Amino acid sequence: MSSFTLDAYQNEYLPLGGTDVNAIVTITSDGSGGPAGAPEAAVILIIDASGSMGVPNRKIKAAREATRVAIDCIRDDVRFGVIAGTDRARLLYPLDGHLAPASAHTREAAKQAVGRLKAGGGTAMGSWLALADQLFATAPGRTCHAILLTDGENQHETPEQLDAVLAQVDGHFQCDCRGVGTDWQVSELRRIASQLLGTVDIIPDAEAMAEDFRTMMSRAMGKTTGNVSLRLWTPQGARVAFVRQVAPTIEELSDRAAQINELTADYPTATWGAEARDYHVCVNVPPRDAGEEMLAGRVSLVEGDQVLGQALIKATWTSDQQLSTRISREVAHYTGQAELADCIQDGLEARKRGDDGTATFKLGRAVQLAAESGNDGTMKLLQAVVEVDDPATGTVRLKRDVAVVDEMSLDTRSTTTVRVGTGAT
Amino acid sequence: MTAVCPNGHESHTADYCDQCGARLGAAGASAPAAGATAVLPVVEEFDTSPSTRRDPCPVCGSARSGDDRYCESCGHDFESPAPLADTWEAVAVADRAQFDRLATADVTFPDGYAERRFALHEGENRIGRSHGRPDEAAPEIDLAAPPLDPGISRLHAVLERRADGTCVVRDLGSTNGTAVNDEPAPIAPHTDVALSDGDRIRIGAWTTITVRRL
Numbered sequence: 001m002s003s004f005t006l007d008a009y010q011n012e013y014l015p016l017g018g019t020d021v022n023a024i025v026t027i028t029s030d031g032s033g034g035p036a037g038a039p040e041a042a043v044i045l046i047i048d049a050s051g052s053m054g055v056p057n058r059k060i061k062a063a064r065e066a067t068r069v070a071i072d073c074i075r076d077d078v079r080f081g082v083i084a085g086t087d088r089a090r091l092l093y094p095l096d097g098h099l100a101p102a103s104a105h106t107r108e109a110a111k112q113a114v115g116r117l118k119a120g121g122g123t124a125m126g127s128w129l130a131l132a133d134q135l136f137a138t139a140p141g142r143t144c145h146a147i148l149l150t151d152g153e154n155q156h157e158t159p160e161q162l163d164a165v166l167a168q169v170d171g172h173f174q175c176d177c178r179g180v181g182t183d184w185q186v187s188e189l190r191r192i193a194s195q196l197l198g199t200v201d202i203i204p205d206a207e208a209m210a211e212d213f214r215t216m217m218s219r220a221m222g223k224t225t226g227n228v229s230l231r232l233w234t235p236q237g238a239r240v241a242f243v244r245q246v247a248p249t250i251e252e253l254s255d256r257a258a259q260i261n262e263l264t265a266d267y268p269t270a271t272w273g274a275e276a277r278d279y280h281v282c283v284n285v286p287p288r289d290a291g292e293e294m295l296a297g298r299v300s301l302v303e304g305d306q307v308l309g310q311a312l313i314k315a316t317w318t319s320d321q322q323l324s325t326r327i328s329r330e331v332a333h334y335t336g337q338a339e340l341a342d343c344i345q346d347g348l349e350a351r352k353r354g355d356d357g358t359a360t361f362k363l364g365r366a367v368q369l370a371a372e373s374g375n376d377g378t379m380k381l382l383q384a385v386v387e388v389d390d391p392a393t394g395t396v397r398l399k400r401d402v403a404v405v406d407e408m409s410l411d412t413r414s415t416t417t418v419r420v421g422t423g424a425t
Numbered sequence: 426m427t428a429v430c431p432n433g434h435e436s437h438t439a440d441y442c443d444q445c446g447a448r449l450g451a452a453g454a455s456a457p458a459a460g461a462t463a464v465l466p467v468v469e470e471f472d473t474s475p476s477t478r479r480d481p482c483p484v485c486g487s488a489r490s491g492d493d494r495y496c497e498s499c500g501h502d503f504e505s506p507a508p509l510a511d512t513w514e515a516v517a518v519a520d521r522a523q524f525d526r527l528a529t530a531d532v533t534f535p536d537g538y539a540e541r542r543f544a545l546h547e548g549e550n551r552i553g554r555s556h557g558r559p560d561e562a563a564p565e566i567d568l569a570a571p572p573l574d575p576g577i578s579r580l581h582a583v584l585e586r587r588a589d590g591t592c593v594v595r596d597l598g599s600t601n602g603t604a605v606n607d608e609p610a611p612i613a614p615h616t617d618v619a620l621s622d623g624d625r626i627r628i629g630a631w632t633t634i635t636v637r638r639l
Contacts, residue, residue: 236495
């Protein structure tokens with residue numbers, strides 16, 4: 001098990017009558033314990049085998065290759081399986097319907113079975129996830145992780161069917177989603193990944209698939225602590241305005257709260273390896289008199305009922321405006337990063353609608369925010385969609401001809417943030 | 426082992442009160458003049474004498490101790506305005522029929538929209554979508570969560586519950602307007618329109634908000 005450090009960054013001083021307490025909580029996990037101390041794990045690779053994967057044929061070839069690379073990364077004794085997805089889900093390996101313990105022998109057998117991955121049929125991702133859920137149930141008590149690859153839209157089931165499956169499997173396993181090419185829907189994969197606490201990304205070129213799969217599987221194997229929740233206590237009369245993960249990506253957690261008692265709720269954070277994540281917590285508290293100090297929130301990281309670490313969010317009321325008007329650098333930074341993601345998504349949506357005015361304004365603001373915060377990765381993606389005249393003022397022109405792949409990359413990666421202080425500002 | 430906070434709560438945590446968040450240990454400027462222990466509420470104190478007896482919590486019915494501002498069990502704020510006799514709620518859904526009727530180009534109907542319920546409190550309940558910025562108060566009826574109806578303005582309309590028990594809707598000059606029930610024309614902006622139980626407010630490309638008296 002990892003050891004965890006929690007730190008809260010905030011300006012605890014509120015003006016008289018002030019109610020909003022903002023804090024950034026940084027959680028660092030050292031990933032200690034190593035694979036030996038790691039939770040027992042199970043992984044399933046879910047590979048799209050719809051007809052479109054065969055057009056061009058190198059897409060399905062690349063998928064086979066990437067799946068084999070990922071299989072080679074699976075640690076001994078981790079239970080694993082491979083699913084081929086079309087308009088229904090088919091088990092490629094192991095055929096007996098029980099996840100196999102990884103060994104030199106089973107990895108070889110699975111790699112052979114991947115040769116039977118042939119393109120043909122439709123796409124019904126809900127059925128793929130439902131089969132994965134059944135398989136994970138054959139390895140109870142393990143930390144479960146799926147990797148889903150698709151190249152198209154979820155055409156052969158209704159959105160309601162997919163929603164029903166997501167509700168049913170939520171909390172059973174984590175799922176990283178990857179879209180290859182440009183015929184898939186960003187919103188669809190984002191919905192799956194965010195419900196199942198995984199990542200979503202685009203693989204523009206099939207050739208890059210193997211490397212991405214290697215990274216994803218290695219990261220899954222590097223998890224040293226299982227099901228961890230962020231627990232937030234707030235005092236009587238307070239209201240949690242929002243809880244969101246803000247680094248490495250923005251994930252809204254407010255609607256994922258599981259109430260523990262009147263004053264305490266748990267928010268899921270899934271599994272941890274050696275990594276750091278930042279969370280933005282905003283609590284509304286009833287105002288008190290000048291000089292009064294109160295605890296506005298107690299943030300702890302828990303696994304079951306074991307507390308792995310905690311940080312305090314405080315509030316002190318003051319008539320000294322010098323103190324109360326200061327904005328914490330961390331809070332300001334991540335408020336900007338959240339606005340950046342919103343601006344990109346709103347801007348791209350407006351662009352699709354043909355509302356060039358709104359698109360120019362939103363994407364211009366995004367350029368300005370990316371420049372201010374030193375988010376070079378996002379800036380580069382923005383530059384593929386707009387001509388930047390002046391990043392400081394956010395003056396941009398929409399490009400007339402934008403490659404679909406550039407637009408989708410920007411959309412998919414719009415929620416990727418940079419950590420405070422790491423930017424080149 | 427428990428500590429007692431300046432507000433008289435027994436706390437299982439030693440740094441700050443696990444009920445009200447008050448600082449424990451150091452008696453700061455906020456501590457009552459009489460000292461923390463002297464104001465400890467004693468059960469007999471509010472149970473025997475009718476003049477000091479406190480009504481139980483109107484929300485959960487628990488006994489109320491001393492001058493506590495907040496209910497020990499449910500956190501209800503006793504100083505908040507007394508709840509009105511009847512309660513109203515607003516339920517937002519994605520309305521296929523409305524979407525089809527408007528048939529707005531380039532807007533797609535959301536796949537999967539969980540019904541959103543909002544309790545209407547006395548006074549103004551704003552309908553809109555927040556920006557998620559901490560320096561900005563979110564509207565009470567915040568429809569910013571995805572799937573987002575692109576036709577809803579940031580500050581779209583207000584549902585007002587009046588002290589006399591009536592409820593009205595008022596458009597705040599929204600871009601795409603507000604309509605009530607099956608009336609095709611939007612209501613005039615900045616004008617109160619009376620609502621009754623079960624009325625439907627149509628906004629944006631596919632959002633319908635039904636108000637209900639419970």
